Each structure stands twice: as C-alpha cells, then as structure tokens.
Amino acid sequence: xxxxxxxxxxxxxxxxxxxxxxxxxxxxxxxxxxxxxxxxxxxxxxxxxxxxxxxxxxxxxxxxxxxxxxxxxxxxxxxxxxxxxxxxxxxxxxxxxxxxxxxxxxxxxxxxxxxxxxxxxxxxxxxxxxxxxxxxxxxxxxxxxxxxxxxxxxxxxxxxxxxxxxxxxxxxxxxxxxxxxxxxxxxxxxxxxxxxxxxxxxxxxxxxxxxxxxxxxxxxxxxxxxxxxxxxxxxxxxxxxxxxxxxxxxxxxxxxxxxxxxxxxxxxxxxxxxxxxxxxxxxxxxxxxxxxxxxxxxxxxxxxxxxxxxxxxxxxxxxxxxxxxxxxxxxx
Numbered sequence: 001x002x003x004x005x006x007x008x009x010x011x012x013x014x015x016x017x018x019x020x021x022x023x024x025x026x027x028x029x030x031x032x033x034x035x036x037x038x039x040x041x042x043x044x045x046x047x048x049x050x051x052x053x054x055x056x057x058x059x060x061x062x063x064x065x066x067x068x069x070x071x072x073x074x075x076x077x078x079x080x081x082x083x084x085x086x087x088x089x090x091x092x093x094x095x096x097x098x099x100x101x102x103x104x105x106x107x108x109x110x111x112x113x114x115x116x117x118x119x120x121x122x123x124x125x126x127x128x129x130x131x132x133x134x135x136x137x138x139x140x141x142x143x144x145x146x147x148x149x150x151x152x153x154x155x156x157x158x159x160x161x162x163x164x165x166x167x168x169x170x171x172x173x174x175x176x177x178x179x180x181x182x183x184x185x186x187x188x189x190x191x192x193x194x195x196x197x198x199x200x201x202x203x204x205x206x207x208x209x210x211x212x213x214x215x216x217x218x219x220x221x222x223x224x225x226x227x228x229x230x231x232x233x234x235x236x237x238x239x240x241x242x243x244x245x246x247x248x249x250x251x252x253x254x255x256x257x258x259x260x261x262x263x264x265x266x267x268x269x270x271x272x273x274x275x276x277x278x279x280x281x282x283x284x285x286x287x288x289x290x291x292x293x294x295x296x297x298x299x300x301x302x303x304x305x306x307x308x309x310x311x312x313x314x315x316x317x318x319x320x321x322x323x324x325x326x327x328x329x330x331x332x
Contacts, residue, residue, distance in 0.1 A: 039085035047329030049079045055318040058186050069106045071186050076100040093125040101192045106185035118194050120153040138211035146203045153195020155229040160189040186318045197228030213247040235268030257292040279315030284308050300329045
C-alpha cells in the first residue's frame with residue numbers, strides 16, 4: 001500500500017475515534033495533553049492521544065542524501081489514558097499505547113513494504129497539581145509527575161544482530177538473524193520494535209499561565225532507561241516544549257484557542273551489553289501550529305502538526321519530515 005494512503009487512513013481514523021471506544025522516541029512517548037483537565041477527588045477522565053510521525057529523509061553523519069530506494073517509516077502511536085483523582089491535587093494515570101509501524105526496508109531482493117503492530121509498553125504515572133498564582137484575569141499552575149513504564153511490548157525485533165560486511169558502505173551492511181542474512185538499510189530494528197523489554201522511569205513537569213485571552217506554557221519530560229531484552233538498552237531521552245496561544249472564542253460553554261508550539265527532542269545513544277550502538281542518538285527541534293478546544297469543563301480537544309527545523313542524527317538514520325498530534329479527553 002502507498003505510504004500516503006497509510007498516513008491518510010491512520011490520521012482519519014484518529015479523527016473519528018471517541019473516548020467511549022477507546023502522545024521523541026515514539027516507542028515511549030507520554031502525552032501531556034490530558035494534564036490540561038483538572039480532576040477532583042473521586043473524578044475520572046479518559047482520553048485518546050494519537051501521534052503520527054513520517055520519517056522519509058535519509059541522513060548520514062550530518063548530511064542529507066537522496067535515497068534511491070525510497071525507504072520510509074510511518075509510525076503511529078495511539079495511547080488510551082485513564083485518570084483517577086485521588087485528591088483535588090493528586091491523580092493516578094494509566095497509559096496503554098497501541099503501536100503501528102508501516103515501513104519500507106531494503107533487503108537482499110530490494111525494498112519491500114512491511115508492518116508491525118501491537119501493544120506497546122504500559123505506563124503508570126502519579127501527577128500532582130500546584131496553583132502558583134490566581135488573580136481576577138488569570139492564573140499560573142504547575143504539574144509534576146513521576147512514573148514507571150513496564151515491558152509489555154513485543155521486543156522480537158531487538159534480537160537482530162548487526163554483522164558488518166567487508167565492503168561496508170551506505171545501504172550495504174549485512175545483518176544476521178538466525179541463519180538468514182539481509183541488507184542493512186536506514187530502517188533499523190530498534191526503530192520498529194514495539195517494546196523495550198526494560199523497566200523505565202519517566203519524570204516530568206509542566207507550567208501553564210493564562211492571562212485574559214493569552215495563554216502560554218512549557219513542558220519537560222526525562223526518561224531514565226535500563227537494560228531490556230537481548231542486552232539492549234535504549235538511550236535516555238529528554239523532551240522539552242513551549243507554546244504560546246490566544247483565545248478565539250469567549251463563549252461561556254466553549255473556549256477555542258490557536259497557538260504555536262516549539263519542541264525539542266533529545267535521545268542518547270542506545271547500548272547493547274554496554275557497547276554503544278551507532279545510528280541511535282538524535283536531536284530534533286520542531287515548530288508548528290496548535291489548536292485547542294475546551295467545552296463545558298468536560299471535553300478537551302487538541303490538535304497540531306510540527307515540522308523539524310533543526311536536526312542532528314548520529315550515523316545512518318531516517319529523519320522525520322512531519323509529526324502530527326491529536327488528542328481527545330472527557331471527564332466524568
């Protein structure tokens with residue numbers, strides 16, 4: 001199937017999903033969107049967050065290359081989150097990610113389309129809310145969270161061991177998996193694995209300020225990673241973002257906002273049995289518009305698209321051209 005059709009199907013399906021039937025390292029991304037809803041003691045909310053990343057540009061040792069093989073990865077992460085208010089300022093969140101990877105990977109017989117799908121690594125977070133200031137026309141509040149990520153996703157792809165050929169150059173590295181060999185491409189096995197096989201610990205914080213029609217916020221998350229299956233350890237990752245927006249509609253029941261978001265994703269190098277893996281570290285800066293809608297204090301919708309403006313990827317990697325995020329949350 002053509003990748004444009006795959007992207008369209010995934011994106012449209014995310015738009016029509018409803019909470020009743022239901023955000024970086026895509027494997028472990030934790031959406032911050034549901035934190036915008038305030039939960040009191042005994043209240044619950046459920047949300048669906050969808051992140052779609054399309055990586056189709058080849059980069060090696062700091063330079064872009066035109067890939068004649070047209071390899072690509074379309075990565076979809078759909079996360080169902082359930083939040084429960086333990087007190088007015090403390091909540092417990094459970095996150096169930098469902099991953100879908102469509103990719104075109106070069107092998108011995110050329111480039112073939114493949115896909116992987118299934119449950120990712122489940123996370124549990126404890127989040128606290130803090131009111132820093134409140135006035136007649138605005139307020140400033142903060143949120144802190146810490147949690148644990150469990151190894152529930154399939155890690156079979158991490159078994160693959162790289163064996164360089166004698167004549168190694170771009171797109172001509174031999175891989176051995178059992179008794180089979182195939183060509184290495186810019187689509188690496190750690191890119192399409194559904195799980196890490198490790199118990200990891202994410203922590204983070206966010207600050208949001210509203211003043212009249214204007215709003216601004218910042219979010220930060222760091223994930224401490226451990227060794228998982230087959231001796232593989234994903235590198236620790238840092239995610240930072242800041243946004244600025246304005247209210248378009250001041251209706252008492254429905255509030256709409258339009259703004260812009262600047263994001264920074266940093267990932268350290270992965271390791272296998274303590275040895276650093278090439279083509280795993282990266283730094284990306286994204287920018288893009290964002291739309292937010294809140295209705296009657298019960299329903300929250302946020303959607304945005306981001307474009308990379310600064311990239312630094314170690315070794316041979318496919319880097320993203322776009323990243324789309326959409327989330328829908330409902331409070332009971």
